[in-house]
Amino acid sequence: MVHMDTRNTDIKAIEEIVATVERTQRAKDAEGFLALFRSDAIWTTAHGKVLIGLDAIGEFTRAVLPNSDWDGDVTYEVVHIQFLRPDVAAVKIRQVYHSADGDTEGAPLYIVTKQSDGTWLLHVGQNTEVRAG
Template sequence: MTTEELTTPREADLEAIRAVVATLEHSQRNELPDEFVGLFREDALWTTGHGRRLYDRAEISEFTHRVLPGSMREGTVTYEVEHVLFIRPDVAAVKARAQYWTEEGGEPVGNPGSPLYVMAKEDGQWVMVACQNTEVIDG
């Protein structure tokens, strides 16, 4: 039996969703705007952690190509999937935890993030459709 045969469809989808978030982390840590933008559906919506609303992949791309290069020069970022709610078998709300760090294994920088990614499975691939980044303020 192959690994695929041992994995239920839901487990395979969870693993694929985690892989999207891992790619998001990789693209940010390595300042790869094209890899980042490639995670989004053409008509995706994204609200940044500071409230900027971007209404399609072209706007997301323009913004990302402007802000991502150089953003990791003083540290790094991690993302952890905390919860996945399947709205339908092909649509999921994904809650993650984001944290910026001074360096690999260093001290946390600023407040953690609490992004929400609505993803859809299209042509067998999970893509980001509507995303909201939110900074977590203590208190």
């Protein structure tokens, strides 16, 4: 049985990962974003581009994020955290890009894993564009 204090600490740490994703996306900070990943992470973009390993994620992020033409106004909200094991959690997120042309929404699913030093990192990410209707 996982102690409640440990579980609450883990939830706060996972929520901080998502908050850091939001901060780094808003700032178009590729290095801050990449610091959240395990070296063997797998990432799938909202448009279906599959990136395997931190090198591939880094190459894509460094090329796309700093030069993106959106104004950086994006929010990330943790909708649900499901612990699959004490050291593995699935995190459902509501992502909204705000613009003068209207909001667009994504529905990322992150799998985060607790490292031996107690920190949590992104291990798997799958983003899905939410379409109206």
